[in-house]
Amino acid sequence: MGIFADTFDLIAGLPAIVGLILTAAAIFLTSDWRLSLTSLLLQYVLVGLTLTRFIQAELAVVKILVGVLIVSMLFLSARHVRDDDDAQETSTDDMQFLGMHVGWRAGPLGLPLRILTLIMVFVAAIHFFDDYRTLLPILDGGNAAVPADIAFVSMWLAAMGLMGLVISGDPVRVAPAVLTTLTAFELVYALLEPDLAVVGFVAALMLMAALALAYLITVRGLGERRTREASRAGVLPPAMSMAIASDEEGGQG
Amino acid sequence: MNPLPGPILLLVMPLLAAGVTYFVRRIALLAAFIASATAGLAAFLCLRLPLDRSAFVLGQEVAFGRPVVILGQTLQLHAAGQLWLAFIFALAVLFYLLAWRVSQGRSFFPFSLAIIALYVLVILLESFSLQVLVYAISVTLAVFIVQGGQLASVRGAQRYLVVSLLAVPLLLAAAWLVDPAGSSLQDADALRRVLLPAALGFGLLLGAFPFGTWMPALAADTLPIVTAFVFTAGQAMALYLTLIFLQDNSFIMSNGITQDVIQLAGLVMAVAGGVMAAVQRGFGRLFGYAAMSDMGVLLLALAAAGSQSLTLVLLHLVSRGVIITLVAAALAILRHRATTDSFDELEGVARRLPLVTTGLALGTLALAGFPLTAGFPIRWAVYRAVSGEQELWFLLLLASSAGIVIGLLRGLNAMLGTRLRDDVARQPRLASFLVVALAILVIVLGLVPQLFLEPVSRAAQALALF
Numbered sequence: 126m127g128i129f130a131d132t133f134d135l136i137a138g139l140p141a142i143v144g145l146i147l148t149a150a151a152i153f154l155t156s157d158w159r160l161s162l163t164s165l166l167l168q169y170v171l172v173g174l175t176l177t178r179f180i181q182a183e184l185a186v187v188k189i190l191v192g193v194l195i196v197s198m199l200f201l202s203a204r205h206v207r208d209d210d211d212a213q214e215t216s217t218d219d220m221q222f223l224g225m226h227v228g229w230r231a232g233p234l235g236l237p238l239r240i241l242t243l244i245m246v247f248v249a250a251i252h253f254f255d256d257y258r259t260l261l262p263i264l265d266g267g268n269a270a271v272p273a274d275i276a277f278v279s280m281w282l283a284a285m286g287l288m289g290l291v292i293s294g295d296p297v298r299v300a301p302a303v304l305t306t307l308t309a310f311e312l313v314y315a316l317l318e319p320d321l322a323v324v325g326f327v328a329a330l331m332l333m334a335a336l337a338l339a340y341l342i343t344v345r346g347l348g349e350r351r352t353r354e355a356s357r358a359g360v361l362p363p364a365m366s367m368a369i370a371s372d373e374e375g376g377q378g
Numbered sequence: 379m380n381p382l383p384g385p386i387l388l389l390v391m392p393l394l395a396a397g398v399t400y401f402v403r404r405i406a407l408l409a410a411f412i413a414s415a416t417a418g419l420a421a422f423l424c425l426r427l428p429l430d431r432s433a434f435v436l437g438q439e440v441a442f443g444r445p446v447v448i449l450g451q452t453l454q455l456h457a458a459g460q461l462w463l464a465f466i467f468a469l470a471v472l473f474y475l476l477a478w479r480v481s482q483g484r485s486f487f488p489f490s491l492a493i494i495a496l497y498v499l500v501i502l503l504e505s506f507s508l509q510v511l512v513y514a515i516s517v518t519l520a521v522f523i524v525q526g527g528q529l530a531s532v533r534g535a536q537r538y539l540v541v542s543l544l545a546v547p548l549l550l551a552a553a554w555l556v557d558p559a560g561s562s563l564q565d566a567d568a569l570r571r572v573l574l575p576a577a578l579g580f581g582l583l584l585g586a587f588p589f590g591t592w593m594p595a596l597a598a599d600t601l602p603i604v605t606a607f608v609f610t611a612g613q614a615m616a617l618y619l620t621l622i623f624l625q626d627n628s629f630i631m632s633n634g635i636t637q638d639v640i641q642l643a644g645l646v647m648a649v650a651g652g653v654m655a656a657v658q659r660g661f662g663r664l665f666g667y668a669a670m671s672d673m674g675v676l677l678l679a680l681a682a683a684g685s686q687s688l689t690l691v692l693l694h695l696v697s698r699g700v701i702i703t704l705v706a707a708a709l710a711i712l713r714h715r716a717t718t719d720s721f722d723e724l725e726g727v728a729r730r731l732p733l734v735t736t737g738l739a740l741g742t743l744a745l746a747g748f749p750l751t752a753g754f755p756i757r758w759a760v761y762r763a764v765s766g767e768q769e770l771w772f773l774l775l776l777a778s779s780a781g782i783v784i785g786l787l788r789g790l791n792a793m794l795g796t797r798l799r800d801d802v803a804r805q806p807r808l809a810s811f812l813v814v815a816l817a818i819l820v821i822v823l824g825l826v827p828q829l830f831l832e833p834v835s836r837a838a839q840a841l842a843l844f
Contacts, residue, residue, distance in 0.1 A: 260571055260574070290540060294533065294536070296532060296536060299536060299540065303540050303543055303544070306544065306547075307543060307546070307547065309547075310546075310547030310550070310551075314547070314550060314551075314554075317554055318507070318550075318554060320507075322449070322450060322451060322505075322508060323505075323507050323508065323511070323550075326508055326511035326512065326515075327511060329511075329515060330511050330514050330515050330518070330546065333515050333518035333519065334514075334518050334539070334543055336518065337518040337519075337521040337522070337539055338539070340521065340522060340525065341521065341525065341532045341535060341536055341539070344525055344527070344528070344529060344532055345532045347529050348529035348530060348531070348532075351529055
């Protein structure tokens with residue numbers, strides 16, 4: 126039992142923090158929805174593990190379960206509409222690495238540009254970390270209310286999530302990005318706000334947000350499918366094709 | 379027999395109606411009747427029932443102001459919230475009547491009633507953090523009616539959702555920072571720490587520049603009455619949260635930086651909306667940018683009008699609600715009959731839909747603050763307040779109004795063409811009657827702006843920011 130507890134404590138420390146940094150990076154880099162959602166699931170598990178250092182284990186488990194439900198909803202929607210697309214993409218697209226399109230023209234930003242962005246965000250995160258910590262609350266005794274590792278990883282998750290939002294308008298990419306940003310906040314807020322009512326409403330909001338995003342993924346996918354069928358039949362409605370094209374190009378305003 | 383507590387009544391009524399309308403959603407007449415009757419009754423109760431004593435409604439004793447404790451949370455209706463709900467329920471009546479004649483999707487009735495129930499909960503809750511969370515949940519629910527099964531584009535719904543979700547962490551952080559139990563505001567640095575997330579959070583929630591791009595996208599992609607629901611009831615709730623936060627933390631508003639930030643955000647929003655409206659090629663996006671510009675004026679009124687600012691803001695909110703409903707009603711009929719709102723494809727439509735064209739023109743002019751319309755008195759008061767400080771700002775605001783009018787003239791120029799449009803069905807009688815009634819109300823509010831002054835003053839007194 127003692128060995129199990131020690132191992133658990135060990136994983137909840139540095140490995141979980143490193144894991145969170147990597148999952149956020151994976152969500153940002155990949156254009157494969159399966160890899161993106163798997164990373165999101167892992168992210169929720171790691172957040173739960175990390176939070177066991179600060180809050181009751183039961184609450185952390187609830188957060189993990191909420192994450193599992195969120196990813197399930199998104200997965201079902203994405204699978205429903207994306208299987209056809211994937212079949213088409215594999216026949217026409219350029220080289221891939223671990224589901225990530227390596228070509229310069231893959232998605233709104235190809236992998237090389239995404240890696241460049243990632244490096245720039247990492248450098249910026251290190252540069253502005255001290256400034257960011259001054260924005261976080263300080264307890265009456267003068268100690269920081271949020272430990273340095275949690276502060277850094279929350280900043281990283283938020284930055285990755287926001288960058289993901291900026292460069293993509295596709296709901297399949299937007300959903301993990303916005304949920305990563307919210308997770309960043311949850312990581313810090315769970316340390317500050319012990320009120321169970323707030324914790325419950327935050328969980329409800331996360332679930333409802335995932336439901337709404339899953340709905341948008343489905344609608345968008347069905348729209349694309351209809352456009353494809355119409356273009357095959359030679360009766361493409363111009364307004365629809367333009368709207369879908371602009372959805373893909375534009376990030377979040 | 380114990381009197382029925384008001385909070386329970388206000389929560390149960392729309393929820394019950396939401397359930398019933400879901401089952402009868404295919405019968406538009408019945409769904410619209412149930413929804414509008416429920417909203418009308420709730421609006422009447424909010425306007426008539428006293429908070430300090432019980433009253434009898436259909437033989438049942440109702441204690442409207444009595445607090446109720448549910449799951450450890452105290453729910454209580456306060457004076458400001460009572461009037462706020464009366465406004466939202468009254469607007470909902472108009473939306474449901476319009477949605478009966480011009481379909482806004484079958485899910486509109488049940489979902490919008492459920493959303494209104496969440497708005498009621500926002501007003502009844504005492505904790506600001508919970509209010510923000512419940513409001514955000516209402517936004518996630520709104521996505522379903524905003525998209526309404528349309529496959530063409532998800533841009534408007536997605537932007538609205540993302541912007542609202544991003545506001546939540548910022549507002550919760552601001553609430554935690556000003557909470558005396560959580561931390562203490564002892565120095566200027568601490569104050570600045572609160573101002574940053576609060577300004578960003580409320581900026582996102584109210585669609586302030588540069589976060590307001592969801593407004594034109596929503597107006598272009600979404601059914602017009604649903605758009606009006608979000609622009610009026612949804613944004614009224616966002617404003618309510620802002621005012622409640624400022625009321626609880628009066629030191630924020632007394633800080634000069636806050637007022638400057640709100641003024642600047644309002645000015646940029648008003649001007650950007652007006653300028654962009656001038657170059658649109660469809661009435662949907664024109665409506666979105668005009669509404670965005672109008673929201674900028676509301677923010678300006680909040681910061682620039684001195685001791686009367688709150689009264690002006692609330693008056694503007696009421697007239698904005700009527701104006702936006704008018705534009706949405708006319709636009710809904712236009713899209714229903716002509717199947718488009720693009721200027722290029724509307725040539726000659728004005729001859730087939732004269733009342734709708736008039737309503738659309740009048741509503742858009744009112745959004746521009748044209749004299750003799752409901753939009754004029756408040757805009758004029760704001761312009762005068764602003765011109766005392768900055769003449770350039772006054773000119774910029776005039777240019778913003780001119781931009782909206784130019785956009786409208788371009789649309790009207792297309793609609794007034796000579797082409798015969800036998801493919802466009804004639805205007806529906808009942809819906810057109812509603813447009814005419816709203817148009818008359820817009821003119822009456824322009825001539826008698828103090829029509830709603832009494833309830834608005836009561837709400838302003840209850841909120842009392844200054």
